[in-house]
Amino acid sequence: MGWFFGAGLGWFVGGPLGAIVGAAIQSALSSRTQQQLRGSKGQTNAEAIFVTNLVVIMTKICMADGHISKEERNVIHNFFAKSLGYSGEQLKFIDAIINETDRRDPDLRQICLAIDKFANHEQRFVLLDLAYNIAAVDHVITDGEQRAIDEIVSALNLSHEEHERIKARHPIAKAGDHYTVLGVDSSASNEELKKAYRHLAKQYHPDKVNHLGEELVEFAHQKFQEINESYQTLRKQRGF
Numbered sequence: 001m002g003w004f005f006g007a008g009l010g011w012f013v014g015g016p017l018g019a020i021v022g023a024a025i026q027s028a029l030s031s032r033t034q035q036q037l038r039g040s041k042g043q044t045n046a047e048a049i050f051v052t053n054l055v056v057i058m059t060k061i062c063m064a065d066g067h068i069s070k071e072e073r074n075v076i077h078n079f080f081a082k083s084l085g086y087s088g089e090q091l092k093f094i095d096a097i098i099n100e101t102d103r104r105d106p107d108l109r110q111i112c113l114a115i116d117k118f119a120n121h122e123q124r125f126v127l128l129d130l131a132y133n134i135a136a137v138d139h140v141i142t143d144g145e146q147r148a149i150d151e152i153v154s155a156l157n158l159s160h161e162e163h164e165r166i167k168a169r170h171p172i173a174k175a176g177d178h179y180t181v182l183g184v185d186s187s188a189s190n191e192e193l194k195k196a197y198r199h200l201a202k203q204y205h206p207d208k209v210n211h212l213g214e215e216l217v218e219f220a221h222q223k224f225q226e227i228n229e230s231y232q233t234l235r236k237q238r239g240f
Contacts, residue, residue: 016107016110017052017056017106017111017114019104020056020100020101020104021052021100023096024093024096024099025093027096028089028092028095028096047216049118050127052097053111053114053127054127054130055080055094055097055101056097056106057108057111057131058079058131058134059076059097059101059102060101060106060111060148061131061148061149062075062134063101063102063105064142064144064145064147064148065142065144065145068102072134072137073095073098075134076094076134077094077095079130079134080094083219084216084218084219085218108148108151108152108155109151109155112151112152113155115155115156116155116156116157122208123208124157124158125158125162125166125203126203126204126208126220127152128152128156128163128166129169129170129223131149132166132169132170133170135170136170141170164183165183165200166183167183168184168185169182169183178231178233181226181227181230182196182200182227182231183196190238190240193231193238197231200227201224201228204224204227205224206218206220206224208220
C-alpha cells in the first residue's frame with residue numbers, strides 16, 4: 001500500500017470522492033492500515049489521487065449501460081493485478097472503490113473536473129487511453145460507453161485531434177496491427193506516420209509519469225516500447 005501512504009486523508013474529505021474513498025477504507029483496509037493512514041502527515045500523494053480517480057472513471061465507463069457486471073469488475077481488478085502488479089490490501093482497496101462507485105453512482109463530469117486540479121496534460125492523455133482499454137475489452141464499445149468517454153474528453157480539455165488519435169489506437173483490430181498501435185490508417189503517408197510516432201513517443205515517455213509511482217512508470221514504459229517497435233517495423237517495411 002506504499003503508493004497510498006504519505007497522502008494522509010486530507011484530500012479524501014469532501015469533494016466527489018470523499019464518501020466513496022471513506023467507505024472503501026472502512027470496508028477494505030485493516031484497522032492497522034487505517035490507523036497508519038490517519039496518522040500520515042505527508043504531502044498530497046499524486047499517485048494515490050490518480051489511481052483513485054482512475055478506478056472510479058473505469059467503473060463509471062463500465063456502468064454506462066447499467067450496473068457494472070461481474071466480468072467488468074474482474075477486468076478492472078485484473079488490470080491492477082497484472083498490468084500494475086497490485087496485490088493484498090492494494091487490490092482490496094481497488095475492489096472496494098469499484099463497489100462504492102457502483103453503489104453511489106457519482107457524476108462522471110464532477111469526477112473528471114476534480115482531476116483538473118492536479119493532472120498534467122500527459123496524465124490526462126494516459127487516463128483517456130486507459131479508459132478506452134477498459135471500454136474495448138469485450139471487443140465492442142457501446143454507444144453509452146462512447147458517450148461516457150466523450151464526456152471525459154470534454155471535462156479534461158483534450159483536443160479533438162488528441163481524442164481521435166487515442167480512439168484510433170483502440171478499434172477492434174487484429175493483434176499486432178502496427179498501424180493501430182500508432183493510431184493511423186494504413187494509407188497514412190510517411191510524414192503522417194512520423195508525426196504520429198513523435199506525438200505518441202512524447203506522450204507515453206515514462207518520464208512524464210515518474211511522479212505517479214513505479215507501477216505506472218512501468219506501464220508507460222511498456223506502452224512506449226510498443227509504440228517504438230511498431231514504428232521501427234513500419235519504417236523498415238516502407239524503407240525510410
